[in-house]
Structures are given as structure tokens and as C-alpha cells.
Amino acid sequence: MKPIISIDLEALVFPEEKEAALKNIKLDINQGDFIAVTGGTASGKSLLLHAITSAAPKFYPCTIEGTVRVADRNVEEIPLCEMADYVGYMMQEPQNQMISRVVYDELGFGVANMNLSSEEIQSRVGEIMSFLSIQDFAHRYTDALSGGQAQKVVLGSILTLKAPILLLDQPAAELDPKTSSELYKYLSWLNKNEKITTMVVMDKSREVLKYADRVVVMENGTVKDYLSTEEYKNKYQQKEKTRRPIELIVDHETDIVKLLGTSHIYKGGIVGCKAIDFTLKKGDFTAVIGQNGSGKSTMLKLIEGLLKPTAGSIELFGLSVTKKNIGDLRRRIGFLFQNPDDQIFCSTIKEEIGYVLKRKDDSEAEKNRKIQDVLAFIGLEGSEEVHPQRLSRGQRQLLALGSVIISEPELIIADEPTSGLDESQSRLVMEKLLLLAQQGKTVLLVTHDLSDAKYFANRIVVMNRHELVLDFNADQMDCFTDDLIKMELM
Numbered sequence: 230m231k232p233i234i235s236i237d238l239e240a241l242v243f244p245e246e247k248e249a250a251l252k253n254i255k256l257d258i259n260q261g262d263f264i265a266v267t268g269g270t271a272s273g274k275s276l277l278l279h280a281i282t283s284a285a286p287k288f289y290p291c292t293i294e295g296t297v298r299v300a301d302r303n304v305e306e307i308p309l310c311e312m313a314d315y316v317g318y319m320m321q322e323p324q325n326q327m328i329s330r331v332v333y334d335e336l337g338f339g340v341a342n343m344n345l346s347s348e349e350i351q352s353r354v355g356e357i358m359s360f361l362s363i364q365d366f367a368h369r370y371t372d373a374l375s376g377g378q379a380q381k382v383v384l385g386s387i388l389t390l391k392a393p394i395l396l397l398d399q400p401a402a403e404l405d406p407k408t409s410s411e412l413y414k415y416l417s418w419l420n421k422n423e424k425i426t427t428m429v430v431m432d433k434s435r436e437v438l439k440y441a442d443r444v445v446v447m448e449n450g451t452v453k454d455y456l457s458t459e460e461y462k463n464k465y466q467q468k469e470k471t472r473r474p475i476e477l478i479v480d481h482e483t484d485i486v487k488l489l490g491t492s493h494i495y496k497g498g499i500v501g502c503k504a505i506d507f508t509l510k511k512g513d514f515t516a517v518i519g520q521n522g523s524g525k526s527t528m529l530k531l532i533e534g535l536l537k538p539t540a541g542s543i544e545l546f547g548l549s550v551t552k553k554n555i556g557d558l559r560r561r562i563g564f565l566f567q568n569p570d571d572q573i574f575c576s577t578i579k580e581e582i583g584y585v586l587k588r589k590d591d592s593e594a595e596k597n598r599k600i601q602d603v604l605a606f607i608g609l610e611g612s613e614e615v616h617p618q619r620l621s622r623g624q625r626q627l628l629a630l631g632s633v634i635i636s637e638p639e640l641i642i643a644d645e646p647t648s649g650l651d652e653s654q655s656r657l658v659m660e661k662l663l664l665l666a667q668q669g670k671t672v673l674l675v676t677h678d679l680s681d682a683k684y685f686a687n688r689i690v691v692m693n694r695h696e697l698v699l700d701f702n703a704d705q706m707d708c709f710t711d712d713l714i715k716m717e718l719m
Contacts, residue, residue, distance in 0.1 A: 268447030
């Protein structure tokens with residue numbers, strides 16, 4: 230039996246690049262295989278999927294030497310618009326893949342173009358919305374979704390197509406632990422019962438490896454290893470992290486953030502968060518955890534001033550927030566988004582890092598010194614003239630962090646900064662945030678990753694059903710295991 234995906238790729242080269250982005254790849258995947266793809270920063274994981282879908286070179290301009298075949302057809306001969314008959318593909322950044330204004334329309338768009346009956350369309354959309362538990366926001370605008378909600382919607386729009394091949398680029402990166410676990414169980418069911426060939430670029434490996442048959446290990450644009458799951462675990466998996474002593478100097482007399490009975494209700498009566506009482510002290514590294522839709526991002530937006538409270542009050546740096554002072558207070562805060570592409574807009578790395586310095590009175594020499602210091606801190610020195618979009622997702626997240634810290638904020642708010650990153654990339658970003666906290670910055674982190682919360686923060690607060698329900702020292706997490714299990718966070 231011929232493989233359903235066959236790759237014989239000598240080189241994939243982008244214009245004006247000396248080195249091939251992909252090279253010397255020979256890989257056959259059979260119908261019904263469940264393949265995990267992993268590798269370090271810029272190793273070629275996402276680009277491998279682009280080559281299978283034929284987005285490279287049909288959408289991303291490049292030159293290919295060799296062939297990629299899907300269902301025994303050369304993908305270069307298949308019109309890009311017809312690839313959906315063979316492949317359901319989910320991008321790394323879900324917001325970049327949504328095209329409809331309303332959630333229900335987004336899930337129905339693909340199947341509506343398959344000449345199916347309205348009954349079949351409604352049945353498929355309803356089935357997937359039920360599985361993903363997104364019925365409650367079926368009529369919500371897609372641009373009002375949180376990162377996790379957007380990921381569910383895009384994934385749902387892919388699953389409704391019932392394509393024989395699924396290519397998923399970190400599909401659980403922005404999902405809470407419960408939804409992530411359910412997702413991989415469902416993907417395994419499709420794989421085993423419907424013989425859906427599945428390739429998943431790994432986010433966090435634990436759930437993926439429960440179900441994958443084999444693991445593709447990428448390095449420098451080629452396949453370094455192609456192993457069984459057990460072989461991969463024995464060769465590559467790191468031992469479980471042990472909690473290090475977190476040495477932070479916390480000023481318990483100085484409030485950086487204070488919320489008193491703070492609530493926010495969105496238009497249409499949708500509850501963002503309610504009656505939040507929360508204080509963040511100077512020098513704290515506090516992690517906020519909770520399921521998708523529990524109110525975490527809403528709380529951050531209230532602190533940043535992107536939303537106004539509908540009840541209660543907010544104090545920043547010991548001052549009540551008003552229309553007159555919000556601008557000055559914001560300048561003391563650095564906000565790191567879930568998706569780095571939401572805050573990267575310049576043409577070179579140097580320009581991106583130095584953008585906020587344009588309004589400073591520093592000399593050019595001083596500005597350049599600051600830029601070089603930040604580039605060294607985030608590990609991108611020597612890449613000043615590279616376009617940010619040529620970086621991997623992990624490198625772009627570090628670039629976004631650099632563009633935040635160069636203005637020397639007192640408070641750094643990080644909203645799911647490791648979403649879309651593999652374990653090594655996540656650890657690198659978290660190490661940088663911890664180092665900033667040890668240098669005296671106050672850090673407020675939202676994360677779904679309990680290990681990040683436990684091993685890097687000194688304090689954890691838990692959101693559940695739009696309320697803040699737990700607040701404890703990170704080294705006491707084991708004492709709250711039962712509570713976290715009940716809230717389906719473990």
C-alpha cells in the first residue's frame with residue numbers, strides 16, 4: 230500500500246536566503262498514522278506542514294527541489310483551493326486563520342463550500358461545537374474571543390471538514406488542561422476509528438505522546454530522527470522539573486496593583502470577571518491560572534486600562550486610576566501578548582526593539598547601547614537587520630519581550646507568553662521572566678501551564694467561573710491538589 234504522504238525533498242529555499250530552510254527530507258506516512266513533530270526553535274516544524282499543504286511554495290514564495298505527494302498526487306499539481314479535500318490544516322496562530330465575523334459562520338464556512346445540504350452542515354457544526362463546548366458563544370464576534378476560544382473555533386472549522394488528513398500546528402497551545410486532554414482523546418478516536426491520518430506539531434508533549442505512534446524530530450531544517458514514541462521518550466524526554474528556590478525581594482509595604490470588588494460585564498451581559506479582590510506587591514512574580522473563559526484575560530485588560538470596571542475600583546502604583554492619569558500609569562507597565570504578532574510591526578529586529586526609544590531624549594549612542602543590551606538579554610544579538618517574520622514563534626515571543634522591557638517598565642504583564650511554544654522554547658521565555666523578577670521587576674503571568682506556575686512564580690492565584698477563588702504560595706501547590714482537580718486544572 231502506498232503511503233498517504235510521501236516526502237522526498239532535497240531543498241526548500243526562500244529568495245535571498247543562502248541556506249535551505251528544509252533539506253534532505255525523506256519521509257513516508259501511512260494512512261492511519263498518528264505522528265508527532267518536534268524540534269527546537271526554527272527547526273522547520275511548521276514549514277514541513279506548509280510543504281505538505283503546498284502553501285509553500287504556492288502561498289509562501291520559495292523554490293522546491295524534490296517532491297511532496299499526498300494521496301499519491303504531487304501537491305504542486307493540486308490547486309491550493311482543492312487541498313481541503315485532502316488535508317485539514319490548523320495554523321500556529323489561530324487568529325490568522327479566521328475569516329468570518331461570527332463564530333457559527335466560521336465553523337460553517339468550509340462545509341458550506343462543499344455543496345452539502347443545510348441539514349448536514351448544521352449537523353456537523355452542531356456536533357463539533359458540542360464537543361468543543363463552544364455553543365454558548367456561537368453568535369459571538371470572532372474578534373472578541375480569547376486566545377483559547379479562538380483556538381477552539383479554528384480547530385472546530387477544521388474538524389467539520391472531515392478531511393482524511395489532519396495537520397495541526399500546536400493545536401492545544403492556548404487550551405486549558407481539561408480541554409487539551411479532551412482534544413487529544415478525540416483526535417485519537419478519529420485516528421483509530423475513522424483512520425484519519427494525523428500529524429501534530431507538539432506543544433506540551435505529555436498529552437500528545439499518549440496517542441502518537443511515532444515522533445519526527447526536526448533539527449536545522451531536516452529530520453534528525455524518526456522514532457517510535459517509546460524510543461523518543463527514552464532518548465529525548467527531560468526529567469520532570471524540580472522546583473528551585475525562588476529568591477525574590479518582595480516589598481510587602483508597596484502595592485503595585487490593587488483591585489477592590491472589581492467586575493467587568495461585556496456588551497450583551499457576558500460576564501468577564503466579577504467581584505475581584507486582588508493585591509500585587511512590588512517584586513512579586515504571581516501566576517494566574519484557570520480554564521479558558523474563567524476571566525483571566527479580562528482581569529489583565531482591566532489592570533492595563535484596556536477595559537473599564539463596571540463595578541469596584543482599580544489602583545495602580547498606589548494611585549486610583551482616572552482618565553487623567555491612565556496614560557502616565559500605562560507607561561509604567563509592559564504588556565506581553567499571547568501572540569507576539571499582535572505587537573510586532575517593524576521591518577527589522579533592531580527597529581522593533583528600539584521603536585519606543587524614538588520619543589526618548591537619549592543620544593543615539595545611548596539608544597544603541599540599550600538596544601544591544603536587550604538583544605543580548607533575549608539572545609538575538611547579531612540579527613539586527615533580520616525581518617521579525619523570518620524568526621520562529623519562540624524567537625518572535627522573545628523579540629516582543631525585548632520590545633517591552635527596553636522601556637524599563639516597573640510591572641510586566643504576560644498573557645500566556647508560552648502559548649504556541651514547545652517545552653524548550655517555553656522554558657527559555659520563563660527563564661527570562663524569572664530573571665527580570667530577580668532584578669526587581671514585578672511580574673504578573675497568566676498561564677495554563679501549571680508547571681510554569683509552580684516552578685517559576687512565587688505566588689499563584691486561581692480564577693474559576695469569573696471569580697478569584699484561591700491565592701497561595703507556589704511551593705504550597707501540592708496542598709491544593711484536590712481543589713485544582715475539582716476545577717479540572719490538573
